Amino acid sequence: ECAAEEPRVLCIIQDTTNSRTVNERVTLNLPASTLLRRLFADVAAKVGYVNGSFDLVWGNGDSAADTTPIDQNSDKTILDAGFEPGKKNFLHLTDKDGEQPHVMQEESGTAEDGAQERFIGPLPREGSIGCTHDYVSQSYSYSSVLSKSETGYVGLVNQAMTCYLNSLLQTLFMTPEFRNALYKWEFEESEEDPERSIPYQLQRLFVLLQTSKKRAI
Numbered sequence: 001e002c003a004a005e006e007p008r009v010l011c012i013i014q015d016t017t018n019s020r021t022v023n024e025r026v027t028l029n030l031p032a033s034t035l036l037r038r039l040f041a042d043v044a045a046k047v048g049y050v051n052g053s054f055d056l057v058w059g060n061g062d063s064a065a066d067t068t069p070i071d072q073n074s075d076k077t078i079l080d081a082g083f084e085p086g087k088k089n090f091l092h093l094t095d096k097d098g099e100q101p102h103v104m105q106e107e108s109g110t111a112e113d114g115a116q117e118r119f120i121g122p123l124p125r126e127g128s129i130g131c132t133h134d135y136v137s138q139s140y141s142y143s144s145v146l147s148k149s150e151t152g153y154v155g156l157v158n159q160a161m162t163c164y165l166n167s168l169l170q171t172l173f174m175t176p177e178f179r180n181a182l183y184k185w186e187f188e189e190s191e192e193d194p195e196r197s198i199p200y201q202l203q204r205l206f207v208l209l210q211t212s213k214k215r216a217i
Helices: 036-047 111-118 163-173 176-184 198-211
Strands: 008-015 025-031 054-058 088-095
Touching: 008 036, 025 036, 036 054, 163 176, 163 198, 176 198
Parallel strands: 008 088
Antiparallel strands: 008 025, 054 088
């Protein structure tokens, strides 16, 4: 009941463990009463690393003390640990004991679940070329390994300043008349390359937004 009145702490985490992730930022808006160990658990879930396999250090200070890892096992709240409500608290995610963080492995599901994951668009007709790899890329962000949000909605990964396009795509997807009309459209493979067909790829993307179990695609 008091959650709405509790100060919130904005944490911005930069993964500095390798060159591929150094430009990515993870943002958490946490209640001031959040314990440090819960902060680590939330960061681990957000970035897809095994909790305990990485360190967090301050990223907005100049003194040597700021390079000391934050104590993951402390019973302090983030407020007691020096986090400031109403301000941006920058953190660096770093290697732990000289070792790279361990990536969280996706749990293996049933055969039925596996089949559902492979279905990522309108089913190809007999004799057509399947494109089950279209939206599977090792360069996607951490969010691709996380489960769907509690809201039930699926996001789109920002592929370098594509937020404006992602917003448009989500708006079109959330317009039932447009989405249903697109689902009724049939692709004629003899007339166009499926990889270059914008309506076909948009149709596949909409199916992913509707059926994927992942947080973002």
